[in-house]
Amino acid sequence: MNARPLFVLAIALSACTKGDAVRPGGIGSPAPAYSARNLDGQPVALSTLKGKVAVLNVWATWCEPCRDEIPQLEALHRQFAKENVELIGVSVDGAGMGGDVHDFMRDHDMSYTVWLDPDKQFSLQFLTVGVPETFLVDRAGVIRWHKIGALAQGDTTLASAIRQALRS
Amino acid sequence: MKLLLHIALALSALTVQAQQSTLAVDGRTSANPSISAQGQFVAVAWSAATTSSMDIFLSTSHDGGVTFSAPAQVNAVAGDARVSGELPPRVALVPRKGAAPEIIVVWTAKSGTSTRLLSARSLDGGKTFGASTAVPGSTGEGSRGWQSVAVGPTGRVFVLWLDHRESMSAGAMHHQDATMPAPKIDPTEKAALSQLYFSSLDGTNPVRITRSVCYCCKTSLVSDGGNVYAAWRHVYPGSQRDIAFSMSRDGGKTFSSPVRVSDDHWQIDGCPENGPAIAIDAQHRAHVAWPTPKDGKDASALALFYAVTRDGRTFSPRAEIPTHGPASHVQMVLGADGPLVAWDEIVSGTRRLAMTRIHTDAAGKATFTPVTVPDAGAGQWYPVLATTTSGTVAAWVRQGDKGGSIGVARLR
Numbered sequence: 001m002n003a004r005p006l007f008v009l010a011i012a013l014s015a016c017t018k019g020d021a022v023r024p025g026g027i028g029s030p031a032p033a034y035s036a037r038n039l040d041g042q043p044v045a046l047s048t049l050k051g052k053v054a055v056l057n058v059w060a061t062w063c064e065p066c067r068d069e070i071p072q073l074e075a076l077h078r079q080f081a082k083e084n085v086e087l088i089g090v091s092v093d094g095a096g097m098g099g100d101v102h103d104f105m106r107d108h109d110m111s112y113t114v115w116l117d118p119d120k121q122f123s124l125q126f127l128t129v130g131v132p133e134t135f136l137v138d139r140a141g142v143i144r145w146h147k148i149g150a151l152a153q154g155d156t157t158l159a160s161a162i163r164q165a166l167r168s
Numbered sequence: 169m170k171l172l173l174h175i176a177l178a179l180s181a182l183t184v185q186a187q188q189s190t191l192a193v194d195g196r197t198s199a200n201p202s203i204s205a206q207g208q209f210v211a212v213a214w215s216a217a218t219t220s221s222m223d224i225f226l227s228t229s230h231d232g233g234v235t236f237s238a239p240a241q242v243n244a245v246a247g248d249a250r251v252s253g254e255l256p257p258r259v260a261l262v263p264r265k266g267a268a269p270e271i272i273v274v275w276t277a278k279s280g281t282s283t284r285l286l287s288a289r290s291l292d293g294g295k296t297f298g299a300s301t302a303v304p305g306s307t308g309e310g311s312r313g314w315q316s317v318a319v320g321p322t323g324r325v326f327v328l329w330l331d332h333r334e335s336m337s338a339g340a341m342h343h344q345d346a347t348m349p350a351p352k353i354d355p356t357e358k359a360a361l362s363q364l365y366f367s368s369l370d371g372t373n374p375v376r377i378t379r380s381v382c383y384c385c386k387t388s389l390v391s392d393g394g395n396v397y398a399a400w401r402h403v404y405p406g407s408q409r410d411i412a413f414s415m416s417r418d419g420g421k422t423f424s425s426p427v428r429v430s431d432d433h434w435q436i437d438g439c440p441e442n443g444p445a446i447a448i449d450a451q452h453r454a455h456v457a458w459p460t461p462k463d464g465k466d467a468s469a470l471a472l473f474y475a476v477t478r479d480g481r482t483f484s485p486r487a488e489i490p491t492h493g494p495a496s497h498v499q500m501v502l503g504a505d506g507p508l509v510a511w512d513e514i515v516s517g518t519r520r521l522a523m524t525r526i527h528t529d530a531a532g533k534a535t536f537t538p539v540t541v542p543d544a545g546a547g548q549w550y551p552v553l554a555t556t557t558s559g560t561v562a563a564w565v566r567q568g569d570k571g572g573s574i575g576v577a578r579l580r
Contacts, residue, residue: 041219062252062283062311063439064335064362064383065355094252095197095571096217100278107281118197118217119567120253124514127494129466130440131384148466149438153353 025126027146031137032125036090036115039102044115046137053080053165054137055087055158058122061097061104065150066132070108072151072158077112080162087112092120092131134158138165188542189236189576191227191563192216197571198225200256201563205554206269208232211294212563213242213259213273214574221247224257224275228268228294233561233578237295242288244300248277253497253550254386254441255313262323268293272325272369274303274317282311285329287369303327305367305374310335312365314384314443316398318391325369326420328389328398330381335361355437356380359403366398366420377423378402382409386443390454396420397454397480399429399444409434411444411458415480429456429475430486433464442470445500447507453478455507455526457489457498469494472511476532484532489524501553503560508539508579510562512549519549521564523579542577 025032031054035045046054057073059066077087089110091101095118105114122128126135129148136145136158145161192198193216201214210229215222216239223246225239242257243249251257257275264270271290276283277300285306288297306312310333318326335358364381366389367374382401390397395417402412410433412426429444444458455476461468472489489495493513500509507526512519523539541548547567554561560579565572 060252060384060439062250062255062313062384064332065438068358094215094217094222094250095199096220096222097250099220100250103281119572124517124519127469127514129436129461129470130438130442132438146467149436150355152355152437 025135025143027143029143031135031141031143034122034125036117036121038113038115039098041098047141049086049137050141051139053085053139053162055085055134055162056090056122056137057087057132057134058090058092058128059132060092061100062093063131067108069132069150070110072153072155074110074112076159076162079159083166085162085166089114090117090122091115092117092122094118136161136165138168187577189234191236191239191574191576193225193239198574199550199565199572200251200253201550201552201565201574202256202258203552203554203561203563204259204261205233205556205561206261206263207557209261209269210554210556210561211259211261211271212236212574212576213257215249215251215257222249222251223247224249224251224273226259226271226273226290226294226297228271232556232558233576236576240290240294240296242273242297243275243277243286244288244297245277250276250278250283254384254443255315256550258315258317260317260319260325262319262325272317273297274315274327276313276315279307282309282332283313285312285315285327303329303367303369304371305365306331309333314386316387316389318389318396320368320391320396320419321393324419326366326389326391326396327369328364328366328387330383330387330400331363331365332361332383334363355407356403356405359383359407362403364398364400366423368420375420375423377414378412378426380404382440384439384441388444388446390446390448392448392452394419395452397446397448398423399446399456401440401443402426402428404428407435407437409436409440410460411456413454413456413477413480413483415454424480427481427483429458429483430473432460432473432486434460434466435464436466442496442498445498445509447500447502449502449506451478453528454480455500455528456483457500457509459495459498459511462488470496472498472509474509474526474534476528476534484534487534489536490538491522495522497550499552501555501560503555508553508560510551510553512551518546519567520544520546521548521551523551523562540580542579543575548575
C-alpha cells in the first residue's frame with residue numbers, strides 16, 4: 001500500500017481535530033443520540049444507521065456556502081452509495097418549510113437523503129457552530145471526521161475519510 | 169458548582185413563572201419573535217407555521233407587556249413568509265399623537281426560488297394590516313434578508329439587509345448539473361458578492377453600504393436623532409468573519425467607511441448565524457455585543473463580547489461577557505440603568521436564556537451584572553428585548569414537544 005495517501009489523511013484528520021477535544025461530538029467520541037424527521041414527516045434516528053458509514057451534513061436552503069458544496073456531496077453520494085455509505089443532509093430550515101426543502105432538492109439535483117430539523121436539535125447535540133458542518137460517523141457509531149464550514153472545491157479529505165472508515 | 173447553578177436556575181424559574189404571557193396560534197409552531205415598545209405600548213411579531221406553510225402574526229399590549237391582544241395575521245398572501253432565527257420578522261413603531269403607534273412589520277417572503285423583503289402597516293393598533301408591499305430596492309433576482317429596522321426622528325422607517333442579488337446569479341451558473349464541480353473560487357472573493365443595503369420604506373434608491381458581508385447573520389440597526397448606526401458580520405481577507413460597524417450622520421443618505429469592531433480573526437467558510445446587537449446611550453455612545461470563539465478558532469465554543477465607541481471610529485478593547493456555555497443570538501436594548509444584553513446559551517444539554525446589564529465607565533471599561541431571566545427552564549432561546557416606560561420586556565421562543573410558543577415577560 002502506498003503510504004502517501006495515509007500520510008495525507010493523517011494530516012487532514014489532525015487538522016480537523018483541532019479544538020475537537022473539548023467539544024461533545026468531537027472526533028473519537030460516540031455520535032450523540034440524535035433524531036429528526038424525514039421529508040414525509042416520519043421520525044428518523046441516527047442510531048438506525050449503525051453498521052453503515054454515515055455522513056451527516058447540516059445545511060439550510062438559505063445558506064450560500066451550503067449551496068456551494070452540494071455538488072461535491074452529491075458526487076460523493078453517487079460514488080459511495082453502493083458501499084454501505086449513507087449521506088444525509090440535515091436541513092435546519094424552519095418549521096413548515098419541508099416543501100421548500102423538497103423544491104430545493106429538485107432544483108439542485110440532490111438525490112441523497114434529507115432529514116428535517118427545524119428546532120436545530122443537531123446543533124444542540126453535536127454543538128455545531130453554524131452551517132454547513134459535516135460529520136462522518138463510522139460503522140460503530142463513532143465520529144471519525146468533522147468539518148466546520150463548506151468543503152472547498154477539490155477538497156478530498158471527506159472522500160479519504162469515507163474510504164478509511166470503509167476499510168476499518 | 170454545577171449543582172449550585174442548577175439550583176439557582178430552578179429557584180429563579182419558580183419565582184417568575186407567573187409573570188409570563190404566552191403568544192401562540194392554535195395548531196401551529198410559533199417561533200422567530202421580534203419586539204418593539206413605545207411608552208406602555210408593546211408589539212410582538214413572530215412566525216407561526218403549519219406543517220407546510222408559514223405566516224407572520226402580531227400581538228400588542230397596552231399595559232407594558234402584561235396582557236396581549238389575540239394574534240392578527242400580518243402577511244396578506246397566506247403562507248408566503250420565509251423567516252428563521254436570524255431573519256425573523258422585524259417590528260417597528262412610529263409615534264402618532266393621540267393614537268396608538270403605527271405598526272410596521274418587515275419580513276422575508278418567498279419570491280420564486282429566493283426571498284424578498286415585504287412590509288405591512290397597521291393603523292389600528294395591530295388589529296388589522298394593510299397590503300404587503302416590497303421594501304424599496306429589495307426585489308429582483310437573489311435573496312434578501314437578515315434585516316433590521318429602525319425609526320428615524322421624523323417617523324421614517326429604515327431597513328438594513330443582506331443582499332444576495334449578485335451572489336445568487338453567480339451561483340446559479342454552476343448549479344446546472346449538481347455533480348459538476350463549481351469553478352474554484354476563494355471564499356473571500358465570493359463573499360464580495362454578498363452586500364449590505366440600507367433603505368427607507370418611503371425611499372426609492374437604496375444605499376449600498378458595503379460588500380463582503382457574511383451571508384446568514386442578522387444585522388443590527390439603531391436610529392438616534394439624526395444618526396443611524398449599523399453593525400453586521402463582515403468577511404475580511406482570509407474568510408475571517410468579524411463584526412463591522414458603520415454610521416450615518418445625515419439620516420441614512422451616506423454611511424462612514426466600515427470599521428472592524430474587534431480583531432477577533434474568526435476564520436470560517438460557513439454561516440455562523442450569529443449577528444451582533446447595538447444600543448445607543450444618552451451620550452451617543454454605541455454599545456456593540458457579539459458572539460465569536462474566544463481564540464478565533466472555528467471549533468471553539470462561542471463566547472460573547474462587548475465593546476463601545478464614542479466617535480464611531482475607534483472601539484474600546486473587547487470585554488468578554490460572562491456566560492455558562494456556548495452563547496448565541498445576542499440582543500441588546502438601552503434600559504434605565506444602561507445597556508441590557510440577552511442571549512441563549514447551551515447549558516447541561518439544553519438551551520437557556522441569559523441576561524446581563526452592562527455598566528461602562530468613562531474610559532470604556534465594562535462591568536457586567538447578571539439579570540434574573542424571566543424563564544430559567546430548559547428549551548428557551550432567541551430572546552428579544554424592548555424598553556417601556558415601566559421597564560424592559562422580553563420575548564423568546566419556548567421549545568415544546570408539540571411545537572414552539574412565544575413567551576413574554578416584564579423583567580424585574
